Amino acid sequence: MTLDTIDIKLLDYLQQDSKQTNKELSNKLNLSVTAVYERIRKLERSGVIDKYVALINKQEVNKDFVAFCHIKLVQHAQEYVTKFEREVANLKEVAECYHISGDYDYLLKVVVSDMEDFREFMVNKLTSINHIGSTHSMFVINEVKHTTAINIS
Amino acid sequence: MTLDTIDIKLLDYLQQDSKQTNKELSNKLNLSVTAVYERIRKLERSGVIDKYVALINKQEVNKDFVAFCHIKLVQHAQEYVTKFEREVANLKEVAECYHISGDYDYLLKVVVSDMEDFREFMVNKLTSINHIGSTHSMFVINEVKHTTAINIS
DNA sequence: GATGAAACAATGACTGG
DNA sequence: CCAGTCATTGTTTCATC
Numbered sequence: 340m341t342l343d344t345i346d347i348k349l350l351d352y353l354q355q356d357s358k359q360t361n362k363e364l365s366n367k368l369n370l371s372v373t374a375v376y377e378r379i380r381k382l383e384r385s386g387v388i389d390k391y392v393a394l395i396n397k398q399e400v401n402k403d404f405v406a407f408c409h410i411k412l413v414q415h416a417q418e419y420v421t422k423f424e425r426e427v428a429n430l431k432e433v434a435e436c437y438h439i440s441g442d443y444d445y446l447l448k449v450v451v452s453d454m455e456d457f458r459e460f461m462v463n464k465l466t467s468i469n470h471i472g473s474t475h476s477m478f479v480i481n482e483v484k485h486t487t488a489i490n491i492s
Numbered sequence: 493m494t495l496d497t498i499d500i501k502l503l504d505y506l507q508q509d510s511k512q513t514n515k516e517l518s519n520k521l522n523l524s525v526t527a528v529y530e531r532i533r534k535l536e537r538s539g540v541i542d543k544y545v546a547l548i549n550k551q552e553v554n555k556d557f558v559a560f561c562h563i564k565l566v567q568h569a570q571e572y573v574t575k576f577e578r579e580v581a582n583l584k585e586v587a588e589c590y591h592i593s594g595d596y597d598y599l600l601k602v603v604v605s606d607m608e609d610f611r612e613f614m615v616n617k618l619t620s621i622n623h624i625g626s627t628h629s630m631f632v633i634n635e636v637k638h639t640t641a642i643n644i645s
Numbered sequence: 646g647a648t649g650a651a652a653c654a655a656t657g658a659c660t661g662g
Numbered sequence: 663c664c665a666g667t668c669a670t671t672g673t674t675t676c677a678t679c
Contacts, residue, residue: 340552342553350546350548350553353545353546354545354546354547354548355543355545356543356544356545357510357511357544357545357546358543358544360654360655361654361655361656362654362655370663370664371663371664371665372655373663373664373665373666374663374664376655376656376657377663380657385552386549386552387548387549387552387553388546388547388548388549389546389547389548389549390508390509390511390546390547391509391510391511391544391545391546391547392506392507392508392509392510392544392545392547392640392641393503393506393507393510393541393542393543393544394507394541394542394543394544394545394640395503395507395540395541395542395642395644396539396540396541396542397642399493399538399539399540400495400503400540400642400644402642402643402644405590407590407592407599424636427636427637428636428637431643431645432643433637434637434638434639434640434641434642434643435635435637435638435639436635436636436637436638437558437560437632437633437634437635437636438632438633438634438635438636439560439630439631439632439633440630440631440633441628441630441631443630445636446560446630450642450643475594477592477593477594477596477599478592478593478594479590479591479592480590480591480592480593481590481591482588482589482590482591483577483580483581483589483590483591483598484580484581484586484587484588484589485587485588485589486587486588487545487547487587487640488545488587489548489550489553489555489587489603490555490584490585490587490603491548491553491555492584513671513672513673514672514673515671515672523646523647524646524647524648525672525673526646526647526648526674526675527646527647529673529674530646533674
C-alpha cells in the first residue's frame with residue numbers, strides 16, 4: 340500500500356492518540372469526516388494499522404523496575420533456538436525479546452516490581468530455561484524517551 | 493489507587509484491544525455497561541491509563557530495520573548529561589532511550605528503513621551530538637516477542 | 646453496584662455531485 | 663475526493679433504586 344502525505348499525518352495523529360474523533364481529525368487534516376473515516380478503514384484493512392491499545396503507567400501499577408537482559412545460548416541448533424524462543428515468549432515478565440547480532444544472541448526487556456521480583460524471575464524462570472549459556476543484566480535508571488510511535492517519512 | 497481483580501482484568505483487555513465496546517467488556521467481566529464505563533473513567537482520571545494509541549506494522553511502512561545502540565558519554569557532568577538527553581530525545585529515529593547501569597550509559601532503540609538509513613543516522617545525527625565517547629550497535633535479526641502490555645498481578 | 650432514559654457521536658451503507 | 667442522508671449502534675450523563 341502506498342501512503343500519501345495525508346495518510347502519514349493521519350498515522351502520526353493516531354499513533355499519538357487514537358481516541359480522537361473523526362471530526363477532530365478532519366479539522367486537523369482539512370478533510371471531510373467521511374474522507375477521514377475511509378482513510379482510516381483503508382489503513383486498518385491493509386494492515387498498516389495493526390491494532391488499538393491502552394497504554395498504562397508502570398508507576399501506577401507498581402511495575403516500574405525495568406531491566407534489559409542479554410542472553411547467550413550454549414548451542415545454536417534449530418531445536419534449542421526454537422525451544423528457547425517459545426519458552427521466553429511465554430514468560431509474562433518478558434515484555435520484549437529480540438534476536439540480535441553481536442556478542443550475545445538475545446536482548447530481553449523485563450518488567451517487574453522491584454529488585455527482589457527481578458531476582459526471583461532470574462532464578463526461577465529465566466535461568467531454568469535450558470541451553471542458556473550466560474546472561475548479562477542492565478537496569479534502567481531512567482526512561483529518557485519511550486514512544487510506541489514509529490516515525491514515517 | 494488500589495486495583496481489584498476486575499480492574500486488573502479490565503486493564504488486561506484494554507491493553508490488548510482498546511476498541512472493544514463497553515458492551516463487549518461488560519459481558520467478559522459480568523458487569524453492566526455503566527459499571528464498565530465508570531471503572532474505565534476512574535482508571536483514566538487516576539492516571540493508571542495513560543493514553544490510547546494506534547500501533548502500526550513496521551513492515552507495512554518500510555521502517556523495519558531496528559537497532560539497539562549502546563552509548564557511553566565522555567563526561568558525566570550534569571550539564572552534558574542533560575544536553576545529551578534532550579538532543580537524543582529530539583531525534584525522530586530514536587524510539588526509546590534509557591539511562592542504564594553497566595558498562596555503557598545509555599541504551600537506544602533506533603527504528604529506520606535499512607542499513608543505509610542507519611548509517612546516515614549514526615554519521616549525521618547521533619555522533620554529531622557532543623560528548624559521546626563510544627557507541628556499540630546491535631541489529632535486530634528477529635523480533636521474538638514485542639508487547640506494549642504490562643503484566644499486572 | 647444496577648437500571649432506564651435521553652442527548653450526543655460514530656458506524657456503515659447509501660445517495661448524488 | 664466531497665456533501666448529505668439515514669438506521670443502527672455506542673457513549674456519556676442523568677436520576678433512581
